[in-house]
Amino acid sequence: MNPWAALNTLRTRIVMGEAALVVGLVVVAVIGIGALRTVRNTVTRELASLTAVSAANNRLVTTLFEQVRAAEQYLTDGSVEARNAFRSGGEAAHTYQRRLQALPELSESDRLVVTQVGVLQAEAEVLYSFAHAQQDLGRRGDAQSGARLARERATEMLRLVDLLSMSQSVGAEATANSLEQAATDREMLVWTVLAASVLIAVAIGVATLQSVERPLTRLAAAARRFGDGDLRPVALGRMPSELAELGEALDRLGGTLRTLVTEVVEESERIASAAEDLSAISEQLAATSGDVSTAMEEVSSGAQRQVAGLDESSAAAQTLHETTEDAGHVSGRVAELGASIHQLAETYGSDIDAAGNTLVELGNLVQRTARQVEQLDELSEPIYEFIDLIKQISSQTNLLALNAAIEAARAGERGVGFSVVAEEVRQLADTSAQAAERVSGTITTIRDHVSAMTETMAAGRAQARGVGTVSQGAAEALRQIVTSVREVETESRRVAGQAAQNLTAVDNITRALKSASQAAQSHASSSEEVAAAAQEQGASTEEMAAQAAVLNRAAEHLRSLVKAFRA
Amino acid sequence: MLLVMAGLTLAACGSSEEPILIGLAGPFSQQRAQSMQLAAQLAVSEINQQGGVRGRPLQLVVHDDSGMADIAVRVARTLHADPDVVAVVGHMNSGATLAAARVYNSGDNPLVEISPSASSPDLSDAGPYTFRVCPSDSIHGIQLAEWARDQLGANRVAILYENDAYGRGLRATFRNSFTERGGQIVSDDPFSNILPSFEPYLTRIRSRGGADVVLFAGARDGAEEMLRTLNMIRYQPAVLAGDGAAGIETADIDAEGVYVSLAYLHDQPGARNEAFTSAYRRIYGGQLPDHRGAGAYDAVYLLARAIESVGANRARVRDYLAGVGDETEPYDGVTGSIAFAANGDVVDRDVVIAIVRNKRLESVAR
Numbered sequence: 001m002n003p004w005a006a007l008n009t010l011r012t013r014i015v016m017g018e019a020a021l022v023v024g025l026v027v028v029a030v031i032g033i034g035a036l037r038t039v040r041n042t043v044t045r046e047l048a049s050l051t052a053v054s055a056a057n058n059r060l061v062t063t064l065f066e067q068v069r070a071a072e073q074y075l076t077d078g079s080v081e082a083r084n085a086f087r088s089g090g091e092a093a094h095t096y097q098r099r100l101q102a103l104p105e106l107s108e109s110d111r112l113v114v115t116q117v118g119v120l121q122a123e124a125e126v127l128y129s130f131a132h133a134q135q136d137l138g139r140r141g142d143a144q145s146g147a148r149l150a151r152e153r154a155t156e157m158l159r160l161v162d163l164l165s166m167s168q169s170v171g172a173e174a175t176a177n178s179l180e181q182a183a184t185d186r187e188m189l190v191w192t193v194l195a196a197s198v199l200i201a202v203a204i205g206v207a208t209l210q211s212v213e214r215p216l217t218r219l220a221a222a223a224r225r226f227g228d229g230d231l232r233p234v235a236l237g238r239m240p241s242e243l244a245e246l247g248e249a250l251d252r253l254g255g256t257l258r259t260l261v262t263e264v265v266e267e268s269e270r271i272a273s274a275a276e277d278l279s280a281i282s283e284q285l286a287a288t289s290g291d292v293s294t295a296m297e298e299v300s301s302g303a304q305r306q307v308a309g310l311d312e313s314s315a316a317a318q319t320l321h322e323t324t325e326d327a328g329h330v331s332g333r334v335a336e337l338g339a340s341i342h343q344l345a346e347t348y349g350s351d352i353d354a355a356g357n358t359l360v361e362l363g364n365l366v367q368r369t370a371r372q373v374e375q376l377d378e379l380s381e382p383i384y385e386f387i388d389l390i391k392q393i394s395s396q397t398n399l400l401a402l403n404a405a406i407e408a409a410r411a412g413e414r415g416v417g418f419s420v421v422a423e424e425v426r427q428l429a430d431t432s433a434q435a436a437e438r439v440s441g442t443i444t445t446i447r448d449h450v451s452a453m454t455e456t457m458a459a460g461r462a463q464a465r466g467v468g469t470v471s472q473g474a475a476e477a478l479r480q481i482v483t484s485v486r487e488v489e490t491e492s493r494r495v496a497g498q499a500a501q502n503l504t505a506v507d508n509i510t511r512a513l514k515s516a517s518q519a520a521q522s523h524a525s526s527s528e529e530v531a532a533a534a535q536e537q538g539a540s541t542e543e544m545a546a547q548a549a550v551l552n553r554a555a556e557h558l559r560s561l562v563k564a565f566r567a
Numbered sequence: 568m569l570l571v572m573a574g575l576t577l578a579a580c581g582s583s584e585e586p587i588l589i590g591l592a593g594p595f596s597q598q599r600a601q602s603m604q605l606a607a608q609l610a611v612s613e614i615n616q617q618g619g620v621r622g623r624p625l626q627l628v629v630h631d632d633s634g635m636a637d638i639a640v641r642v643a644r645t646l647h648a649d650p651d652v653v654a655v656v657g658h659m660n661s662g663a664t665l666a667a668a669r670v671y672n673s674g675d676n677p678l679v680e681i682s683p684s685a686s687s688p689d690l691s692d693a694g695p696y697t698f699r700v701c702p703s704d705s706i707h708g709i710q711l712a713e714w715a716r717d718q719l720g721a722n723r724v725a726i727l728y729e730n731d732a733y734g735r736g737l738r739a740t741f742r743n744s745f746t747e748r749g750g751q752i753v754s755d756d757p758f759s760n761i762l763p764s765f766e767p768y769l770t771r772i773r774s775r776g777g778a779d780v781v782l783f784a785g786a787r788d789g790a791e792e793m794l795r796t797l798n799m800i801r802y803q804p805a806v807l808a809g810d811g812a813a814g815i816e817t818a819d820i821d822a823e824g825v826y827v828s829l830a831y832l833h834d835q836p837g838a839r840n841e842a843f844t845s846a847y848r849r850i851y852g853g854q855l856p857d858h859r860g861a862g863a864y865d866a867v868y869l870l871a872r873a874i875e876s877v878g879a880n881r882a883r884v885r886d887y888l889a890g891v892g893d894e895t896e897p898y899d900g901v902t903g904s905i906a907f908a909a910n911g912d913v914v915d916r917d918v919v920i921a922i923v924r925n926k927r928l929e930s931v932a933r
Contacts, residue, residue, distance in 0.1 A: 094735060122730040123761045132765035
């Protein structure tokens with residue numbers, strides 16, 4: 001099997017085209033939905049991590065500032081509030097540092113900075129506590145020098161905290177950029193896949209339409225020609241296998257019709273010539289029968305004369321002898337002619353039988369052809385089903401595209417590109433539906449031509465049936481001719497036999513005159529019988545001539561019937 | 568700095584079976600981790616002499632983490648990635664153990680770690696595969712407060728805490744526990760190596776009516792410096808220190824009478840401990856094990872028992888350990904009875920309060 005044969009069917013092409021479109025759409029939809037989901041998830045995740053980190057960071061910054069402020073305040077006023085604020089600020093700062101460190105979203109570099117902030121804060125806390133102790137002991141100078149050391153750490157710590165905030169905003173920006181890049185990449189992918197699938201679907205669609213429309217036009221023209229009676233072969237060319245099957249059926253139909261018409265023409269020619277021959281022989285036969293009749297009448301009158309006067313017997317016997325001899329000769333000639341007619345009739349009888357058989361075959365052929373034409377009609381059904389399939393897929397695609405458009409509208413700004421795509425897809429589905437409608441129209445035209453052809457075929461079948469009846473009549477006529485001829489032969493033989501007997505009787509006249517009267521009587525009755533037979537033969541011959549004329553008319557009719565076809 | 572050593576296996580059983588691998592991770596290039604390594608090796612050789620585990624010898628895969636979090640993470644990744652390693656004894660200090668715990672608890676095939684000595688309260692939530700055989704700092708804080716209030720009868724306590732996770736944690740639990748018992752915190756001051764001097768803190772304590780006890784929550788260096796300052800200003804309050812100050816007894820200053828809370832002390836009572844210390848002393852030339860060594864020794868035996876019972880499978884070993892004290896009997900170790908709470912901490916474990924006498928630590932009878 002040729003692996004490409006499957007590709008050459010309408011079904012495969014249509015299914016492939018639609019499948020390419022549907023697969024493309026599904027891929028686009030999956031990528032699109034996946035992209036939207038990924039972007040949404042990523043945005044949610046990144047926002048959550050940014051929020052978590054920046055919240056912890058903000059609290060840390062606030063408590064650190066509060067602690068430093070309280071430490072400095074205690075150095076100036078030594079108040080219990082400031083001391084407590086310094087302590088609680090420090091504890092809170094440690095807590096927030098630990099929380100920040102525990103966040104998995106914290107970048108490695110930020111983690112290092114937070115660690116460094118922790119170290120500096122611990123040192124600043126120790127140094128401020130030291131300064132506070134000196135202050136409590138009234139050692140202002142030592143307290144101030146301790147505080148200076150603490151401030152160095154605090155300044156560095158607050159600088160690092162600033163850096164941390166900055167790094168976070170940079171991180172947020174980088175996240176936003178990477179999100180945007182990811183969204184752009186996916187959009188490009190969606191556009192590429194969509195364009196590719198639309199191109200493939202359009203290419204397959206156009207190819208399929210062409211491979212349907214062109215062969216259909218050619219088939220329609222061929223069907224129209226056949227319908228008009230032009231049965232010459234048609235070149236249909238390459239086409240999809242379903243339509244090729246249709247074309248082959250049409251071609252077979254044409255071939256069968258051509259053979260049929262040729263054979264009918266030949267047969268009608270043969271029948272006509274047979275009828276002519278038959279009529280010529282009939283005429284000859286009629287003429288001969290007239291001769292026999294005349295001779296027999298003479299015999300009869302001679303016999304009567306013999307019965308009337310035996311006196312004239314010697315002269316009459318002589319005349320009788322001669323006449324009887326003539327009658328024997330004529331009867332022999334009649335027998336010969338009868339045999340020849342018999343032979344002829346038998347020859348033409350078998351010819352006409354053959355012609356009859358051919359006509360029966362012809363009738364069968366026409367019936368078969370009619371069935372093929374009906375099959376042709378049935379063949380267009382699956383094509384209608386394919387067209388329905390296309391329409392169905394189109395309407396589903398249309399619905400899918402509408403849904404996609406609604407989803408795209410729901411996706412808002414991000415879905416704008418996708419909604420344009422969905423509209424394109426919907427229009428493509430409409431175009432498919434229109435194309436299917438057009439194919440459907442063409443199929444209907446073909447069906448019309450096919451049914452016209454079916455009618456023509458029905459007429460042809462009726463005509464063929466007429467021809468059959470005629471040829472059956474001809475055959476019957478011939479059979480009757482043969483029967484008649486056989487009777488003539490029998491009668492001729494009887495005439496010849498009687499003539500021979502007569503001769504013997506005449507020879508014996510001189511020897512047995514007593515029996516002459518009886519012999520003459522029987523002679524006379526025999527002669528009457530011969531005359532009657534001859535008359536009968538004449539009637540048979542006339543009947544035969546009439547049948548030959550019928551045959552000739554039938555042959556003419558047949559010829560006029562087949563003249564309508566051009567083989 | 569990653570030091571990889573082939574584990575010491577005294578394959579006395581002569582077994583030709585594939586050894587069962589157990590990781591041992593700690594700062595073994597440092598003096599403070601020596602006892603941990605020696606005790607772990609002692610436990611392994613004892614177990615192998617008795618025929619190993621399920622007929623297979625135990626073998627230690629030793630990695631040095633320098634006591635630092637980042638190196639500990641690298642070590643943990645190596646051990647985690649080796650499917651033949653069934654469990655890890657380590658790490659020694661809290662920072663390294665915490666950092667490594669994130670690695671051990673991750674992936675499709677997490678790895679059990681049993682720390683002999685990491686005491687940070689943060690370790691309680693480190694993950695289902697993280698265990699420790701020592702009490703956490705909060706236990707130290709609570710029991711030091713009990714000791715100060717109930718045994719020393721202290722009313723006024725001054726706290727000096729190292730401004731790091733350990734010092735702040737110990738200080739917080741002590742402070743809460745002590746005030747709950749009706750005691751008074753008269754001062755609460757942070758220090759670190761940046762502190763110019765302890766003198767202002769100590770002078771202020773004395774000038775404000777003094778303290779019955781000074782609680783020192785920090786490492787040994789700070790404790791030494793503080794004791795030196797107390798001597799200098801001739802102020803002699805009772806001094807109570809957390810286990811971070813262990814080692815102060817051998818310092819070149821007068822630390823006599825200082826109380827130190829310890830997870831374990833070699834002279835603590837118990838037949839298992841006596842057998843362990845005498846074997847240790849015999850094999851290692853008269854040295855004595857510290858609490859890290861004792862913890863490592865107990866951890867190796869616990870793992871051997873788990874593998875004997877459920878096979879050399881990481882997840883099953885973890886499930887077995889989680890059921891110790893619950894589904895199975897508590898383990899009677901050299902550090903005491905070991906049972907695990909749901910968070911992997913050892914439950915109902917008392918700390919040992921020791922006192923420095925003649926430059927040595929001795930358990931104080933309660």
